[in-house]
Each structure stands twice: as C-alpha cells, then as structure tokens.
Amino acid sequence: MRSVWLSLALLLAALVLMIFTPGPASAQQLGAVLIWPVNPVIEADKQASALWLENPGKTPVTLQVRIYAWAQTGGKNVYADQQTIIGTPPIVTIAPGSKQLVRLTRSGAAPSEVEKPYRVIIDEIPVESAAAPTPGAAISFRMRYSLPLFVLGGPTLARDGKGSKALPVSPDLSWRVVTESDDRILEVSNRGVVHARLTDALLGTTPLAEGLLGYVLPGETMRWPLPASARTADAFEASVNGAPRAPINPQPD
Numbered sequence: 001m002r003s004v005w006l007s008l009a010l011l012l013a014a015l016v017l018m019i020f021t022p023g024p025a026s027a028q029q030l031g032a033v034l035i036w037p038v039n040p041v042i043e044a045d046k047q048a049s050a051l052w053l054e055n056p057g058k059t060p061v062t063l064q065v066r067i068y069a070w071a072q073t074g075g076k077n078v079y080a081d082q083q084t085i086i087g088t089p090p091i092v093t094i095a096p097g098s099k100q101l102v103r104l105t106r107s108g109a110a111p112s113e114v115e116k117p118y119r120v121i122i123d124e125i126p127v128e129s130a131a132a133p134t135p136g137a138a139i140s141f142r143m144r145y146s147l148p149l150f151v152l153g154g155p156t157l158a159r160d161g162k163g164s165k166a167l168p169v170s171p172d173l174s175w176r177v178v179t180e181s182d183d184r185i186l187e188v189s190n191r192g193v194v195h196a197r198l199t200d201a202l203l204g205t206t207p208l209a210e211g212l213l214g215y216v217l218p219g220e221t222m223r224w225p226l227p228a229s230a231r232t233a234d235a236f237e238a239s240v241n242g243a244p245r246a247p248i249n250p251q252p253d
Contacts, residue, residue: 032057032124034099035145039197040120042085042151044110049149051120053092054099062093062125065102067149070117072216075187075223084108085118085149091125104149111153114193114218118149148215150195171196171240173216176251177203177226177233184226186236189251190216200245201238206230213238 034054042049055061069082084107092100104120124143172192178185186203190196198213206229216222239245 032061032143033063033122033145035122035147038147040104040147040149042104042106042110042149044152044154046106048103048105051087051102051104051147052099053094053102053122055094055096058096060093060095062091063100064091064123064125066090066121066123067104068119068121070119070148070217072220072222075185075221079119082118084116085151087120106151111151113153115153115195116151117195117215117217118151120147120149121145122147148195148197153193169194171216171218173240173248174251175236175248184230184233186224186226187221187251188216188224188236188248189221190218193218195241197241198238199242201236202245203230203236204234 032055034056036052036054040049040051051065053063065087067082067085067087068079069084071078071080086105086107088103088105092102094100122145124145126142170192171190171194173188173190173196175186175188178187186208188196188198195218196216198216199209199211201208201213203226206227208224208226208230213224214222235247236250237245237247240248
C-alpha cells in the first residue's frame with residue numbers, strides 16, 4: 001500500500017514539471033526556486049552530477065532533496081526507496097539571492113548496459129517547520145518539484161559504420177493503439193538501452209500533448225489514454241529526446 005501511495009504522490013509531483021520542455025543545459029524558474037539542469041545525468045565514467053538550486057526571492061527557502069528508483073509497470077510509473085544514489089546535502093536552507101550545490105552521487109558501479117532511471121524530488125519546507133521541528137510531527141510542503149535523473153551505462157555511445165565517430169545511442173520505439181472497455185489507449189514500447197522523452201506528439205493529425213507527453217524507460221511500455229478526437233491511428237509522430245518530430249514505427253502485427 002505504501003508503494004501505491006508513493007507512486008500517486010510522485011505522479012502528482014511530476015505534473016509540476018510536465019508543462020516545461022527546456023533543453024538539458026537550461027535552467028527553469030519553478031515556483032520560488034530556480035533549478036538547473038532540469039534533466040541531470042550521471043555519466044558512465046563519473047561518480048556524481050551537480051544540481052544547482054537558487055533562491056531568487058526575498059525570503060529564505062528550505063528544501064528537502066530525496067531520490068527514488070524509477071520503473072514502469074503495467075504502463076504506469078512506479079517509484080521506490082533506494083540507496084544507490086545519494087543527494088548531498090539532503091536538506092538545505094538558501095538565503096535570498098543565493099544558490100546551493102546539491103551533489104547527486106552514485107555509490108555503486110556504473111550500469112554495464114542499460115541506463116538506470118531515478119526521480120529527484122525536491123520539497124519546499126515551510127520555514128517555521130524547518131526552524132522548529134517537533135519529533136514525530138508531520139511536515140507540510142509548499143511546493144514539490146520532480147526531476148528525471150539517468151545514470152548512463154556503457155553503450156550510450158555507438159560507432160558509425162567506419163568506427164570513427166561516436167554517435168548517441170537512440171531508444172528503439174514502437175507503438176500501437178489498443179481498446180479496453182471502450183477506451184482507446186496509446187501504447188509505446190522501448191526495446192532500447194536508453195530512455196525516450198516524448199514531446200510534440202501527434203496521432204494522425206491530433207495533438208496528444210502540449211509539450212511533454214512523457215517518458216518511456218528502457219525495456220518498458222507506457223500507456224496514455226487517447227482523447228475522443230483522436231480517431232486516426234495510422235501514424236504516430238513525436239519528438240524523441242529533443243530531436244525534430246519524426247514518425248515512430250508501429251508494432252508489427
């Protein structure tokens with residue numbers, strides 16, 4: 001039951017960032033906090049990545065940083081406690097006009113093949129709760145921010161046909177539309193070793209989302225209910241990981 005509530009809470013938290021589609025090196029003003037990068041990664045040959053939090057406001061901001069393992073089961077996001085990636089410091093108070101470095105550190109070896117996904121959850125804690133905590137008392141949050149974090153494995157770079165140029169590995173995507181209890185659902189599967197971030201998606205001529213549709217993790221399948229207006233199912237296009245929008249192959253019959 002705890003994992004179900006955790007998944008629901010983090011799904012709601014992810015909506016805070018869903019309307020933004022910035023590049024991996026950009027910063028984004030979210031509520032009272034400026035956060036960058038919004039798509040952090042830990043490279044295969046690195047032990048850590050830097051996450052910057054800045055307070056552009058006029059009062060101090062206290063933030064709690066937690067990191068969860070991220071999986072996808074039955075077409076839904078699932079989150080769980082983990083000890084592999086540690087955010088340091090876990091709680092910070094940032095003065096007005098100041099910024100704070102949070103180091104996202106990997107405690108184990110890099111993934112040998114498939115990248116590992118995580119979610120970084122940043123909660124804004126009311127100053128009065130942070131200043132005078134009471135043992136056993138519940139903490140209320142003002143804002144919650146959810147960031148994807150990917151720990152890259154070895155094969156995130158491939159070689160071209162001549163073996164002379166490193167090329168990013170791409171996800172291996174396919175799609176289909178299924179009907180369940182009169183509801184039509186888009187399924188997108190990823191057989192690759194890296195994630196797919198889908199934006200600017202179209203089913204036929206029907207837009208499915210303004211900006212971010214969602215992520216499909218390596219080896220997983222995600223599902224999205226279709227609007228009633230999405231009747232055409234002969235083509236599905238999307239921008240994948242920031243590339244120009246292009247057709248995605250349908251699943252074979």
